[in-house]
Amino acid sequence: MNLAPYLESGMLALYVLDSLPNDEKLNIERAVKNHPELLQKISEIEMTFESYSDLDADSPRPVLRGRIIDNIVNLQKEQVMNVNDLPIITAYSSYKNWLNFAKDLEMELPVAGKAIHVLREDEDVLQMVVTTTSGVKEESHPDVLESMLILEGECKFTVAGNKRIMKLGDFIDIPMNRVHDLELISPSLTVILQKIKV
Template sequence: MNPITDYIESGILELYVMDATTPEETQEVEQMASAHPEIRKEIDAIRQSIEAYALAHAVEPPSTLKPLVLATIDYMERMKNGEPVSSPPELTPTSKVEDYATWYTRDDMQLAPDAEDIYVKIIGYTPSVTTAIVWLKGIAEEEIHHDEHERFLILEGSCDITVDGEVNSLKPGDFFAIPLHKNHMVKVTSKEPCKVILQRLAA
């Protein structure tokens, strides 16, 4: 029996690479790697294998994730700095653009000059309802919602919302609700960004 081979095959090196060894085991592995080049080589090979697996199975996050995270941080900072909590009305088929004038006319609720393709400003939040002003310059790729209702009211510009292959062309003043469990995407059809009130309600 080869003690070095046995050590390599014991599984301890995989645990070490995944930072799952005890402090004593970590010290032992590092001493063995220092004394035996074949162990150091095996550790490097395990690291490369794990990195290759991670890259091969990486999932590209949706384009909406970053702007929503930034909008959440912005909203929390505004609350911390004393902005009063507001309650925008629920979006319905009878909603009108002017119902949201209190928010979209504010100086701090305008499209940032350096905004990327999607820009978001949250104007109201509860555990069951999030309301935001969203500017979209191009396309929001396909997504499906299983646990929240998504509703839109177009303020400026125009867009096509495609649901399961059916195209719905929207202009200022139009309301649209996305059905649960349906594939949908948004494509701007105007030269200027499509500015909407977006509301997500827990299903």
């Protein structure tokens, strides 16, 4: 059994914090029975957390603790890339994981210089892979937080008059009600585009 996903992903720390879904907890508990080195690693993590708790410091506010755990869980989801439980893209997202995931997707036929594959669409989140050869004209959004992660290509992105050259692996959050546009530098651009309703 390959233990690297357990040892390198932060999953064991989440297990110790009791912040994993039940099915993942059970997977770890099964793996521990056959691999005592995992139990040793869990004990080390517990001792580390205990030593931190002994420090004379305030614990993080519940909101901050929640955000930290959300980020850890989100990065963990990126290791797996389950189409039914995709993570939210953030400044910490790995473009390599998203690029590997997107390369096997069937894109819609291009319309007006854009090919799209919707990854997730529910009442809160719209996520899609977009390949464009035409850029994006000025737009703004009053009710969504828009984010973009570059998978291929290069562009000049302008938000509220501030220009930024973006290339492979770059991420941007676009504030609500800010006029923005995208001008291609390379012949085409492939991105993960995400819109979160507020």
